[in-house]
Amino acid sequence: MTLLIKNGRVIDPLSKLDRYCDILINEGTIVAIDTNIKQQRNIQIVDAQDCIVLPGLVDMHVHFREPGREDVETIAGGSTVAAKSGYTSVCTMPNTNPVIDSQALVRYIKKQAESGPINVHPIAAITKGSLGEELSEMGELIEGGAIAFSDDGKPVLNSTTMRRALEYSRMFNVPIITHAEDSTLSSGGIMNEGNNSIFLGLKGIPKEAEEIMIARDILLARLTKGRLHIAHVSSKGSLDIIAMAKQHSLSVTCETAPHYFSLTDDAIADHLAMAKMNPPLRTEDDRKAIIEGLRTGLIDVIATDHAPHLSHEKMQEIVFAPFGIIGLETAVPLIITILVKENGFDYLQAFEKVTINPCKILGINRGYIKEGAIADITIVNPGKKVIVDNNFIISRCKNTPFLGREFFGLVTHTICNGKIVYPFR
Amino acid sequence: MNGLQRKDLLDIQSLSTEEILLICNSAKYFKALFTRSIKTVPILRGKTVCLLFYEPSTRTRISFELAAKRLSADLINIAVQTSSVVKGESLIDTVHTLEAYKADFIVMRHAASLAPHFLSRNIKSSVINAGDGNHAHPTQALLDAYSLIEKRGDIEGLHIGIVGDILHSRVARSNMEIFKRLGARVSLIGPPTLVPDEFTMYAVDIYYDLNTILPQLDVVYMLRIQRERQQGSFFPSIHEYHKRFALTNERLKRCKNNVIVMHPGPINRGIEIDDEVADSPYSIINEQVTNGVAVRMAIFYLLAGGAPLDEKEVE
Known part of the structure; x- marks a missing residue:
């Protein structure tokens, strides 16, 4: 199949390309990038008038709940949501039931994703059962197709275990993704500790629970020369510590999620459990620091931490409701609205965080637009408004504090491996 | 102003100073009733008050119960045993049940902060917060x-x-x-x-x-x-x-x-x-306990649309 994307503004963060030109795709590969490529016969034209044409987006942190909670979300269902949201690659976190800690389970995820619209890369557990005790069979997991390791959802509390994980994984050159939380400090907490938690009488999670663990893991990365990637950074203090690590040229990268640059803990009073996630929404100071961290490149990646929960699980007392919100479908609208429109990011700066940067960290040969590259392309109309309502959200789970909000940035096309996977046929 | 122009009483922060003083002034009238031989008035006759207590409480529950009875309301008492381990019907389903009972007032005590706020958004009845977690006890x-x-x-x-x-x-x-x-x-x-x-x-x-x-x-x-x-x-x-x-x-x-x-x-x-x-x-x-009943009567009365009571009626 041959595809021609016309009239779009092509943005490629790797080559810093930002230019109006056409892209010709043949047999899953980008074959030409040029102004005004001639229309041939038997060619499908995609008109990208008023749109930006990006490398296919990559989300290195999603929860698709399969195996174990297929009633909430599946790999197939999650992949469809991701395609609609502009993503051509996602990495699934291993905190399913069972936890992804064996080669057979990694293969199962790859198998389930095979017939899906996009690329799914499994992240496997650091420790068996993510219990934080014994290392999982990392070599076997890599052979099965695991792309990184994480006990996401839980910290690796034991410092020696974390040390060994960072050391042992060096021979595979893959990152250890830390869920940085000192759970002895955060235990029982519902929301960020601060004025709002005191006012609402809800048990707080101090940002220090995150910062202490980030500091520890960075020191262990220094000790071991292992590769550390820090998931869902939410506080200013965390960024100060990460900046120090980067100054010392340690192999440390990090990600934040769109909600940390869009909302603060003020949202809890209005949205109750719909604004409950871990780490929790912090203060305006933190939100601003996250935006600046993205601007300067201190933060490498924007990942959604897409965490579906059924309506009845969230529709209960905030204390009992589970942590987490969905994030795929609101990611592009939030990047365009909050980062580009409100904070003056250019497209290269904003979209490197969801294209080439995660690919570099994970060793995925995608995330850029170049002749000869795999044809993963996302087309976004940044001037078009979207209303986040039950029609817009196709995910079965609607657990988001952005319900009812209006943003700029509509994903018009997602092309994965040279095929249009969104709009759906 | 005619009574409290609001559906719920959830916390102090959402009350205006005028509303606070209105409740205190009205309580005087109800307290005066306590020295009479017949302490009930027919103000809430035909109305249903549901006491929904998710946390053990004797004093507050009895105070509300007495307040509702002295106003001649019909009373339902629901005590729910909850723990994080054993959980019964979800709050949202309990809400639907109460909606079906046509309860006019729901007085709620809950160990989880903001539970009454969650309830009030999902039910037409008036919700009175009788204490939620560490949050509020208005x-x-x-x-x-x-x-x-x-x-x-x-x-x-x-x-x-x-x-x-x-x-x-x-x-x-x-x-x-x-x-x-x-x-x-x-x-x-x-x-x-x-x-x-x-x-x-x-x-x-x-x-x-x-x-x-x-x-x-x-x-x-x-x-x-x-x-x-x-x-x-x-x-x-x-x-x-x-x-x-x-x-x-x-x-x-x-x-x-x-x-x-x-x-x-x-x-x-x-x-x-x-x-x-x-x-x-x-x-x-002990005076606080007595006054608790009068103040809660005033709250029911005003939420039901009762007009401000003047000093003369207190005599």
Whole structure:
């Protein structure tokens, strides 16, 4: 199949390309990038008038709940949501039931994703059962197709275990993704500790629970020369510590999620459990620091931490409701609205965080637009408004504090491996 | 203004000062009924009040029950045993059941903060918060404000000290809100583990030494201390807590000679308050209980659309 994307503004963060030109795709590969490529016969034209044409987006942190909670979300269902949201690659976190800690389970995820619209890369557990005790069979997991390791959802509390994980994984050159939380400090907490938690009488999670663990893991990365990637950074203090690590040229990268640059803990009073996630929404100071961290490149990646929960699980007392919100479908609208429109990011700066940067960290040969590259392309109309309502959200789970909000940035096309996977046929 | 122009009573913060004073003024009328031989009035006849208690409570539940009965309401009492391990019907399903019963008022007590707020958004009935987690206990704050107004005529200018476990106290939060609103100076006294600095956002002062501040206080409001807090390392022992923060007979002597001693109950004799103090003429702890019924009657009456009551009717 041959595809021609016309009239779009092509943005490629790797080559810093930002230019109006056409892209010709043949047999899953980008074959030409040029102004005004001639229309041939038997060619499908995609008109990208008023749109930006990006490398296919990559989300290195999603929860698709399969195996174990297929009633909430599946790999197939999650992949469809991701395609609609502009993503051509996602990495699934291993905190399913069972936890992804064996080669057979990694293969199962790859198998389930095979017939899906996009690329799914499994992240496997650091420790068996993510219990934080014994290392999982990392070599076997890599052979099965695991792309990184994480006990996401839980910290690796034991410092020696974390040390060994960072050391042992060096021979595979893959990152250890830390869920940085000192759970002895955060235990029982519902929301960020601060004025709002005191006012609402809800048990707080101090940002220090995150910062202490980030500091520890960075020191262990220094000790071991292992590769550390820090998931869902939410506080200013965390960024100060990460900046120090980067100054010392340690192999440390990090990600934040769109909600940390869009909302603060003020949202809890209005949205109750719909604004409950871990780490929790912090203060305006933190939100601003996250935006600046993205601007300067201190933060490498924007990942959604897409965490579906059924309506009845969230529709209960905030204390009992589970942590987490969905994030795929609101990611592009939030990047365009909050980062580009409100904070003056250019497209290269904003979209490197969801294209080439995660690919570099994970060793995925995608995330850029170049002749000869795999044809993963996302087309976004940044001037078009979207209303986040039950029609817009196709995910079965609607657990988001952005319900009812209006943003700029509509994903018009997602092309994965040279095929249009969104709009759906 | 005709009654309270609102569906729910969830916290003090959402009430205007006028509404607070309206409730206190109306309570006077209902309190006057208590000295009559027939204490009931037909104000809520045909209305259904549901007491939905997710946390064990005797005092608050009985106070609401008596208030509803004295207004001739029909009463449903639902006590739900909950723990994080054993969970029964979800709150949202309970809500649908109550909706089907056509309850006019739901009085809710819940160990989880914001549960009544969640309930109120999902039901047409009036929701009255009878205490949610560590968050709010507005009817307690209203009855305490009423009790002080009754005693002193006005709260403005009083220096009120709230002593003890502020962090885990919904009473402290609602009371500092109402006392500040009515013009009092409020000081919080307790160890830093139980009185975090964030409370200064209420424009209150924080003291760690009860002895120093005690002679300046017009009102000493003691909070119940829970032994479990010792396990959470909030303080090392009841022994040390008592020594530093209990209102002892000895400390009472350092107080102003017209000091008012209050406590939301139930009191821990010998722990945060000594026998002699609780039973002294300075203590209005029992008066608080009586006033609780009157204030809750006023709240039902006003939420049901009752008009402000004037002084004459009080006679």
